[in-house]
Amino acid sequence: MSNLKQQLEGLATTIGNDIKSIKKNIKNPLILSTSHIVKILDVPLDKGVTQCQGFTYNKTLDAFFIACISTDNEKQVFYKYNNDFSSLVSKQTFTDKNRLGHCNTLCSVDDKIYITNGAVNPNQVAIMNGDIAIESTVTFPNKIFNLGYDSSAKKFVSILYSGTKNTRSLQYYSKERILGESKTINIISDNVDTNGALFLDNKILMSVGNYIIESDKDNVVSWGINTNLEVEDFAIKNGEVYFVANNNGRVEVYKHSNTAEYFNNINFIPPEIPSLANNVPLYGLDTSGNKWALIKLSSGNGVEVGHKDKPLALSANRITWWDGAVSRSLLTTKDLDGSSKIIYRKSEIDSDFITKDDLEKILVELRKINGVN
Numbered sequence: 001m002s003n004l005k006q007q008l009e010g011l012a013t014t015i016g017n018d019i020k021s022i023k024k025n026i027k028n029p030l031i032l033s034t035s036h037i038v039k040i041l042d043v044p045l046d047k048g049v050t051q052c053q054g055f056t057y058n059k060t061l062d063a064f065f066i067a068c069i070s071t072d073n074e075k076q077v078f079y080k081y082n083n084d085f086s087s088l089v090s091k092q093t094f095t096d097k098n099r100l101g102h103c104n105t106l107c108s109v110d111d112k113i114y115i116t117n118g119a120v121n122p123n124q125v126a127i128m129n130g131d132i133a134i135e136s137t138v139t140f141p142n143k144i145f146n147l148g149y150d151s152s153a154k155k156f157v158s159i160l161y162s163g164t165k166n167t168r169s170l171q172y173y174s175k176e177r178i179l180g181e182s183k184t185i186n187i188i189s190d191n192v193d194t195n196g197a198l199f200l201d202n203k204i205l206m207s208v209g210n211y212i213i214e215s216d217k218d219n220v221v222s223w224g225i226n227t228n229l230e231v232e233d234f235a236i237k238n239g240e241v242y243f244v245a246n247n248n249g250r251v252e253v254y255k256h257s258n259t260a261e262y263f264n265n266i267n268f269i270p271p272e273i274p275s276l277a278n279n280v281p282l283y284g285l286d287t288s289g290n291k292w293a294l295i296k297l298s299s300g301n302g303v304e305v306g307h308k309d310k311p312l313a314l315s316a317n318r319i320t321w322w323d324g325a326v327s328r329s330l331l332t333t334k335d336l337d338g339s340s341k342i343i344y345r346k347s348e349i350d351s352d353f354i355t356k357d358d359l360e361k362i363l364v365e366l367r368k369i370n371g372v373n
Contacts (some may be wrong), residue, residue, distance in 0.1 A: 026216045030203050030241050031256055034223050037266040041085045041253035043068070043244075046077045046093065052251040054106030054115060055196075055233035055244040059151070061130040063089060064235060065113055066244055067103035068251060073119040076100045078132045083237065085253060092132035099126045099137055105197050105233050107149040107156075109175070116147050141179050142171060146206065148199030155180075157199045159206050165190040170204065170215070185215050188222040196243065198234035205241065207231035212243075226267055 031037075043052065045068060054067035064081040076094040081087070094100055097119060104118030112135070113128040122143040127136050146159040156173040166187055172180045191209035198205035204215040211222045212231060225231065229245040229252075236242070241256040254266060262268075276282060278301075281293035295305050306312040319330040331343060344352070354362075 026203075026214065026219050026221060029214060029216070029221070030198070030200065030205055030236070031212060031214055031221075031223060032258065033261075034225060034267045035261040035265045036258070037225075037254050037256045038262040038264060039252050039266070040242075040255045043079065043251040043253060045251060046091070048075045049077045050249070051246045052232050052244045053103040053118070055235050055242075056106040056108045056113060057083075057235035057237045057242065058108040058111065058113060058130070059237075060108075060111040063130070064237075064242070065106055065132075066251070066253075067100075067106055067115065069101075069103055073097050073101045076103055078128070080130075080132060090132060094134075096134070099124070099134060105146050105148070107147050107197065107199075109149050109151070114147060114149065116144050118145050138177060140173065140177050146194050146197040148197035148204065150199045150201070152201065155199070157197065157204055159194050159197050159204070161192050161194060165192065168194060168206070168208075185218075185220050187211075187213050187220060189213075195231055196233035198236060198241065200236055205234045207234075207243075224267075229266070 043066060048070055049068040050071050052066055052068045055065070057064050062083050064083070064085065066079045066081070068077045068079065069075065074095055074097050076096065077091060078094070079091045080089040082089055098121065099117070100115060101117035101119030101121070104116040107114050111130055113130075115126040115128060117124060117126070122145065123139050123141070124137050125140060125144055125147065126134050127138060128134050140158070142158065143160065144158050148157045148159075149155070150157070154175045156175070156177070158171040158173065160169040160171065162169040162184055166189070167184050168187055169182060169184050171182045174180060187208055189209035189211050193208070195207040196205065202217055206213050206215075207230075210225055210227050210229075212225060213220060213222050229247050231243050231245045234241060234243045240258055243254050243256075245252050245254060276296065278297055279299045281296035281304075283291045284294050285291055292307050292310055294307075295303070298304050319332065320327050321330060322328075
């Protein structure tokens, strides 16, 4: 626990210092603090792919794109989501290491998606359309691993490890891929790997180690994040940043809100609650201050909820029980009414349904009419 406490205190200090540096150095930063970042989606992966890599939001297509890959970079699956991640629009599977490979980063250029390979052909970038079809490839003068595009400036930025720890090289290209300015920035992490690239109004976002790093001209600030996560790439929609991350075999989507802060933010660590002893209940107080048992694990190792002398109310739109293999719904008085009605009162059956005897009488009369014995 002492090590965990030290880690949390260190993280709090880092975040506090980062917030101070943001206020001092960056005007209108893309990231305000980690308390503004919350998970919004777990991405179900197709068989054969194990991790996410590139990610972007295309304003023209009004859709998000996530690239996921196999461990050996031989298989790629692209997922296209609508603009609020409420539905998966389409997906497409590739086995194209030559053009796609690691799918290191995605960036949106007009109505196209630019894909850096990251595994082979380091100068080559694939171009994909909104139907998730590869249209062509283009070549940059230098190696391209992490590529961002600013649609307002009509410029690319390429982020490269410069060969010196705690630094990154930023290379700027025109839309026609002509190399312009290059510069080196200092970063907090000594990790040699760089993930992601977002470029907007001279601001650049990347992930290095367990830090999200924002560069604005000569100013650089960093945010320490949950060490279980590996942030892979960034997107921006309506001025708010999104990113994808790998989390121990799971692919997750996060959103940074420019207005809201979240208790269950990216760095939230649930408190450790000690287990109750067997047959010892968790108690609650009524309005008179009397103590009542709420839940416990009985001496027979069954879960008991509520108290025999108190009513119990469950709040849900549907109640189910699961035996470890099959899930079943419990019928309630709600099922007596409405369009989904499946339980009928006796009076309703008498008025709405025909009895067996009455049916037999009708059948007899029909036979007589049709001359059938």
